[in-house]
């Protein structure tokens with residue numbers, strides 16, 4: 062998969078390095094997005110060379126790619142353990158002095174509900190990112206998957222919390238984005254999020270919210286792809 066801009070080589074390095082963590086016999090959660098796609102392709106190559114793994118896809122996109130590159134697939138409810146999750150992020154807190162170090166915003170591809178489920182279940186969750194994703198604090202809009210009937214009432218509650226929600230529109234279809242789970246997505250601006258843990262708890266309490274894109278205390282490491290290598294942050 063190719064993406065626009067100069068970060069493609071960095072994404073590839075991060076993805077390929079994370080794929081090197083996969084061991085024979087592992088169950089691996091396969092995240093969604095352009096960076097994780099490089100990891101899935103690399104795992105597929107290793108499978109071609111004899112590595113035995115089972116993958117759990119997190120979206121239609123990652124499922125299709127995994128099938129294309131020959132990774133045998135399974136489901137979360139069919140396995141006892143998920144050894145490793147490899148997944149991208151839209152933003153990562155990279156300030157080691159911050160209590161939110163390693164917190165993420167995810168869901169740019171509207172896959173965050175399934176991603177959070179498997180990333181949280183994994184023994185080890187590795188984020189793959191290029192340097193444009195790193196920030197001192199989270200300030201990207203937060204994707205919030207909502208039941209279709211709930212989008213306007215949840216939007217009202219988000220405004221009361223100080224947010225500025227927008228229903229995500231599909232680019233090549235009239236109407237909103239519909240997730241793989243049949244739901245809608247509100248992208249909510251909160252400005253700089255100094256306490257993502259507190260905001261995450263408030264969002265989770267709203268009836269009609271299926272899942273939000275704040276991932277707090279879930280990642281074990283971030284692999285940051287650079288033009289000439291990979292930097293690893295362990296949390």
Ligand SMILES: O=C[C@H](O)[C@H](O)[C@H](O)COP(=O)(O)O
Pocket residue numbers: 092093094095096097148149150151167168169170171172173176
């Ligand atoms: O819903 C999508 C996911 O959370 C992605 O992992 C995230 O948007 C990052 O994607 P990319 O690697 O394409 O920037």
